[in-house]
Amino acid sequence: MSTSESATPVYDVLIVGAGLAGLTLSQQLLDADPALRICLVHNRRFPNAEKVHKVGESTVEIGAYYLREIVGCGHHLEGDHLRKMGLRFIRTSQTGYREMGLPTYPYHRTYQIDRGRLENHLHERLIDRVTLLETMKAVDTVREEDAYRTCVRDQRGALSTLRSRWIVDASGRGRMLMRKFGLQTDTGIDHSAVWFRLAGKVDINAFMTSERDDDPFRAVPDRSASTTHFVGKGYWVWIIRLDETATSIGIVFDNTLHDLSAMSSHPLAMAWLARHEPRLHAYLEGEEFERLDFSMMRNYSYLASCFLSTDQWAVTGEAAGFVDPMYSNGIDLIGLTNTMITNAITGRCDRAEITRMNDLLRDVYHGFIATHRDSLRRFDEWDYLFVKSNWDTTFYFLFMCVLFMNGKFATLDFPHGIYALIKELYALHDEVMTCLRDPERMGRYDDLPDFISLVGSIQDYANRTIVSADRSDAAIIAKLEHNADILRHLAASILERKDFDVEFRAVFDRLDAGMGAAPAVRAA
Structure with a gap:
């Protein structure tokens, strides 16, 4: 990587931050368009110390798929x-x-990942394909005609200027663009x-x-x-x-x-x-x-009001928001956001498409926010934990995992075509979350065993059936509609019938036996 600058070169993309969000975005962009000229401005120097003190040590299905299949880190993760x-x-x-x-x-x-080790691996893969400016801080950026002029400062305090067609903030909690444009909103968590x-x-x-x-x-x-x-x-x-x-x-x-x-x-x-x-x-x-080491973070949750702009800026990773560490969805959100940013940069998207991308990302983030808002007050109640964790995870597997892990988040046309279903499922999830926050409305499940194996549960079925052999649009639409029927049935077992403890395994038994269709929703 070059660490020297000629007089104000013009890059296609300037990425502020070379942590996990910035490095994975660089890889994804170059895979989509190898001719892109990318510069990363990083306030540290590689290699990272292993076991570096960073949040994000665990992956779940979308994040692991993103790192393994899209970014290409499969052998590294396994080894x-x-x-x-x-x-x-x-x-x-x-x-x-x-x-x-x-x-x-x-x-x-x-x-379970060592972030320092993973970022070092990504750095080594990108070493000859991007320009990296280490131990430098992006101070401010201004758009002039068709390019951004970004001022950066080195360790000695010397200032220099970079020009780029796009600027992406992946600076973590530095949040340069969030602060500049007043994007920060409260999640209520x-x-x-x-x-x-x-x-x-x-x-x-x-x-x-x-x-x-x-x-x-x-x-x-x-x-x-x-x-x-x-x-x-x-x-x-x-x-x-x-x-x-x-x-x-x-x-x-x-x-x-x-x-x-x-x-x-x-x-x-x-x-x-x-x-x-x-x-x-x-x-x-x-x-x-x-x-x-030791660290702490007060009131850690926040979110950007906008993720991409027709003015050719974007935010990703913790520069776009941080919802909650429960369920380890941070790398999921990096993958989802980076995919939209890659579409925007390499696809020359118009204003309507950028608006749809923002709407979709906002829906995804707000779904996770609904999951975590006021979620911990009943964590000492075994039945609440049982219902909530199994609904949350099953919802994730049957819905977002199916979309992303079958390649249907890679283009905007597919989610736009099923947007009514997406909105319906998030509304259903929000209704279940509202129910679970109210002990009287949720009811009691007093006969749960002390030890609960998830093998042979609806969560087990949902995990095993995420990826489809037929990934055509028609096949995945049919799969999502089938899964939506399952989720409606499970939601009714929580909201109306109060028999989620039975349906937790009964739905698995029916589906695993090859019924092939979701059970009909019974009346309360």
Whole structure:
């Protein structure tokens, strides 16, 4: 990569930030048009230290597919990162614990990733194809006729100017364009987080096991390969093993129920864990893990009001917004946004198409916002966690995963053609979320087992059937309409019949037996 500048060269695309969002966008753009002249302005220097302190250590299906199939990191992910055993939820009590998750790996491969290592790999792949200006900061940008003139400053304070046809902000929470254009909006998610990394493997099998015959996880040797969530009233604690030498631990909480000042340092966070998750705390203390780092973020959630402009600017990654770490959808949103940006830059889209892209991305983000707003207050209630996590994940698999992982987000025509269905499904999801926030409306599921395997559930079916052998538009439309019938049926089981605990497995049994059609929605 060149690190020198001639007098105000003109690039096709200037990307502010060479983190995961900027690097993956560069790769995607060059795959679409190898002739593009791309410059990245980065405020650090490569290579990153491995186990670098960044949010985004876990992938789910869309993000993993994006990195593997679209960005082309499949061999790197398989060889240098940890395969993930899905999501695992654990609710502890004084007398025992409850657990929900998988006893084996899910059908679609997902990963726990070391962000520093992944970004180094992407940097090496792009080394001869883009211009990188390291240890430099973009100060401001101004559009002049058909190009942006961007002022950048080096470590010594010297200023220089770059010109580009497009400018994309991938600067993370630097949010240069969000601040410049006044794009930031409130998501209504009142959550904060602290997190730290420990040297070593935090193994839940070492301190959270049972000998009960009804425990499907008692013989699973590697439960720590999951993204594990210890849950309680107003909070969840993540455990993400990155490899054999490092584990990430974080506390995410509702600001109305917990106080950041009570966990704003590593000693305070450990004291908080001693009060709320004493078994985890005792294990961590006994193992005497070396702490690698510590960070915190108050009121972390925000969103841009616009993602792309006909004035040829765009925002992606955390420069576009951050919703919530629950379900690890950050890399999903990078993939979805970068795909729209790639379409806009390489397709010379008109104003109407840019408007449709913004509308679609806004709908996607608002769907995730509905998922997480006021979501933690009942996390100590096993039935709430059961219904919510299974609805959320099944909705994700049957809807957005089908769209993206069958290539139907790559062009605007397909989602535009089914936009009425997209709006209907998001409205249905919002109605279910509203119901679950109200204990009286949700009702009770008091007979749930303490140990819930997701094998043989509707979530299992939804995961296994994401990708279609026939990816024609007609086939995927039929698949989405079929899945919409399933979601309507499941929503009725939550909103009306209050039998989601039965339908959780019964729908799987009917579909897996080869009925081929979604069950008819029964009257309440």
